[in-house]
Each structure stands twice: as C-alpha cells, then as structure tokens.
Amino acid sequence: MRRLNLLYLLPALAILSCSKDSITPDTEEQLIETKELSANVEVAYPQDFGLLSDVYFAGKKITVEEIDGDYVYEGDILLPSNMITSQDVKLVYEIGEEPQEKSVGRTSGRWPNNTVYYSIDNNLSDKNRATDAIKHWESNTSLKFVQRTSQSNYIYFTTGSGCSSYVGMIGGKQNITLAPGCSTGNTIHEIGHAVGLWHEQSRVDRDKHIKINYSNIQSGREHNFKTYADSGSDGDEFTSNLDFGSIMLYSSYSFSSNGQPTIVKLDGSTFNAQRNALSAGDKTGINAMYGGSTGGTTEPTAPEYINGEYYVIYGLTVLRHNDEWWYYSRTYSMWREVELKSNNRWYYAR
Template sequence: MKTTRLSVLALCATVGMTAFSSCSKEQETAVPTSSAAKQEAKAEEAYPGERGTVQTGKFGSESIVYQQINGENILEGDIILAASQLNPTGPQTESAGRNTGKWPSAVVYYTIDAALPSQNRVTDAITHWQTYTAVRFVKRTTQANYVTFRVGSGCSSNIGMIGGRQYINLASGCSTGNTIHEIGHALGLFHEQTRNDRDTYVNILTQNIQAGYENNFTKYGVSGYSGTDFGALDFGSIMMYGSFSFSSNGQPTITKKDGSTFDIQRSGLSAGDRAGIDIMY
C-alpha cells in the first residue's frame, strides 16, 4: 500500500482515536466528479446561516475553541462534540479515550429514522463506503453503540464512536456526497485543511472568511489534537474544503501556494481517504 502521501491525524487523549485523511493523486476520487457536481457541492454545516456563542473548553489537556448553537457544541462547522468529549477539569487517561474512539472490528451499527426523506442518500453512501473500504455497516438490533441517520438543520455528525446512540443529521439539501463526508466524521476523519502542515501546501486567506467561521480553518494541533502528517495534503479528499468555502465576499478562502484555486468535491472517497481508513481500521 502506498503511504507516501498519507496524512495521519490523531485526536487528543480524551478521544484517543486516530483519524486519517489524504492522499494519492490530487483530485483522484473513487467516483468521477462532474462539473455540475463540483459547482453544486458545498462545505457542510450543522446549522447553516446560524452563528452561536464562541466557547473555550478542554479537549484532552489542550484548550479548544468551538461554537455553541442550539445547545450543541459545534467544531469546524459540522462536527458535533459530545459533552463527554469536552473536559473542563483536565485530561482523561489515554486508555479510556482509545476504547471509545474507533468502531470495534470496523463495524458500524446504524438505524435510519423513518422520518428522514430520500433515504437512498444514506443507503447509497453506505454502499460507497463498503465498496471502497473494509468498514461494514450493519442494521442495529440491540447493540448499545450505533449511529442514527435523522433529519437535521444541516449536515453534521459526531466525531468517532462516542458511545451509546449518536447521530448523523441530514437536511433535505444534504446530498449522498455530503452523507459520505459525514460518515467520514463518524468514523474519525477530520477536515483535510486542518492538517498541521497545511501551510506548506495552501494559503488561508483569513480576510475573506465569514465572521464567526474562522475556527473552521484552525490547524488541528492548535485546536487541541495531536498527530503526525505524512506526505502531501490531498486536494481531492472528500474531507477537504474548496477554495471558496465560507467566503464572505466571493473571494477565495483557500488557495494553493501558487495562488490558484481548486474545487470542492463531494462525489466519493479519494484514493488517499481509502488508504487512510484502511490503515485506521
């Protein structure tokens, strides 16, 4: 397996799991990306257009900044942090975190809420993950730890297995590609642009970012995660923002080092996404 362009991101001790993203060839995906799909794809948000109050807490031993919107703790726009993952009194042991971070035996138990429209978004996304990775999805019967796909205000998910019932929230505008992305979070993937080494590959143009969304572009090390990056950033990752994500003025928020822009893609897992999950699981 090629690992020369693989990015390895490890969550801090509170979660204790390893999250991987990125890459083989830039823009290489499991499913071809049409021009229309590129134009329509948008970065995911738990509560589109809503801005909460900025909060500071502890994620392991490190301080972390996030937004609290409608009683939920939102990181990087679409990641929901459970109260158990925020630790105001100090770090938990690593062993406790590792026990709850990954889905044992790479099996995710799930249910689909009957009220969720267009359920093919979920079944197609699950089929995609099962086609290109070793992760298996099994309908839940009595299992204690599982994901429920349900109606949401936007597209969002918890990060990793948190224990008990957790949710992937899908508004009507969340596509199959957005669902693949949110499943990535539930498995433990963070956004590709938050790599510690991202400044080697991209420019973050903070002056063009919508007010209140600056934390979506914070490097994971600054946000309280620990880990190691290997290889180059994956512009084709389904976990990567596009050049104009969260722009306040129509100007790019992220460019390549040469100043050129690139599209967001939400068609399928890149080769690097698949390689990372293969190593993780």
C-alpha cells in the first residue's frame, strides 16, 4: 500500500445540506454530484474540467489536469508547479558528474522528527474540522502537529473550491483546501496526503482486488484511475492487501458518468468509501513510514523504509528493494540502483 504514498468537493454540498428535503436533480451533472456526495470523496475543483496534459513529476510521466494554475492529480492531489516539467529532466547523475545548478524542486517528502507544523486561515469556516482531524491523527499515530510560529515548512488550512492537498512535505507553505462541504473525515483524508499518502486504489497490485469499469468513468477523467505502474513505477509491492477500509480509498462511484460504479470488487460488488477514521491498515502504514507505534505519546523514532514501497525523496520516485534504492530509468529502460549523496542529489550507484 502506501507507497510514497501521495480526491474532491462540491458546492452542491452546501445547497444540499441546507435543503435536504428537496433534492430533485434535474440534470445529469447534478445526478453525478449527488452520487459523488453519497460517496463522500474529495475533489479539488468539483465544478471544473481542467486542461489535460502529460507532464514529468519526480521522474515519472503522468497526466494532470491544469485548473486555475494548479496541477491536479487523481481528483484532490495538488502537485507543486516547481516540481513539474514538460520535458524529462535529469534527476539522477552519473558518479563524478557535476549536477546542474538549477534543478526542479526537490523535497524529502516526510516531515522531520514526526512533527507537522500548521496554521489555520482565520477566514476558514468551521475550524473544528481541522483541529478535530489533527486530534484524530495525533491519537492514532506517532505524528505530532504543532502550531507554526516561524517555521518555513507548514500546512495552511484554508478555504477553496473543494478539498485538496499536496502529497508529503513539499517545502514552504502548502495548502490544504477545505470548501464548506468538506467534512472532518475529508480533512483526515487530506492530512493523509500531506503526510505522504497517495490513494489506496492506485496500488500497483490493485487489479488483484478491484476492477475498474472504464465505460462508466466521466470522459476525460480516466487518468484518475491509473496505477503507479501505469505511471512508470513498475515493481513489486511486498506489503499487505488493498485495504477496503482505508480512508485513502475512492468509492465505487467516484467519477461516474452515469451513476454506475467505476470501481468494483472482483466479484462485481460495490463498496463504500469510509471517511470516519484511519483504518488499522492506515495506521500501520503511517507508523511504518514514520516509526513509533500508535498512541501519540511514543517517542518518535527514525523512519524505516519498507522494501517494495515507493517513495518520493528529493524529487525522485524511488523503490526500496533489498534495503537499497532503485530507480526505473527511462533513458536506459531498466532499473538501476541509486544513492542519495550528501548534496541531496541522486547518483547511479555503479
């Protein structure tokens, strides 16, 4: 699961919440939104379809939607513009090679010392969503959340068109957007992204557990259903099965064009996306990423990297394998071992 590990919202929510007794969708779009609402999944720009473009991010080629200057991936994931390039750029150097002075943005991804700094926009409505979600994270994981004073790297909870977040610590101020309809559960999900989780249905081995019904997906949104393997990060996944209880999983009806399920179990049955709490699997994954056990009072320990998992570290998507780092080089069309040097640049190991 939780590869490095890195959804959506509806203005309709606000309307629906204040007129529960008069929901009579009269257009196809409203029907879709109503379904999306029942699914409780997150969308950054529920009302907009962005321009689709193929870009490079962390050494992978992926399809993103460009909306309002944001690069949106899989519905609610924002990718930092300084880590996006239109052309493949060099992220791994040969031994002895001088790195380019200028490079695409780099991030170590995880929050040092298990400590996440944050600040809440004064104008954000229902701030309890953020503080309650933080309490949930603190009582279930070894992560600590501290109100920012002068730290330069921090999460900023602010209002937006939908629910959205970046994945992992990207460096500097990074927004989690919460439209009025985003729930505490949606906020727990968005914090999941911000501490480094991607979506559960994007696991490389997800086809062993779920089936994607492409014919039911909204036109132009098919790219949201790619696996990391589709994005060029092929490899083994050694961890446990896809977790149908994960708060990071889409629902069966996400991005449906016709009210029919887009994701089903292998036996054809549908499932709900829960947005109440971190699942046992979510907690296990996070504590493996960050060290420590559940319970918030544990002393933070150094993160352990899990063989078979993908991580984005200093701008590169790397696979942990045999306690070494491996990178799939498109230049060489093969996996090569890589090492992170003290200048925080990646080099081929041999």
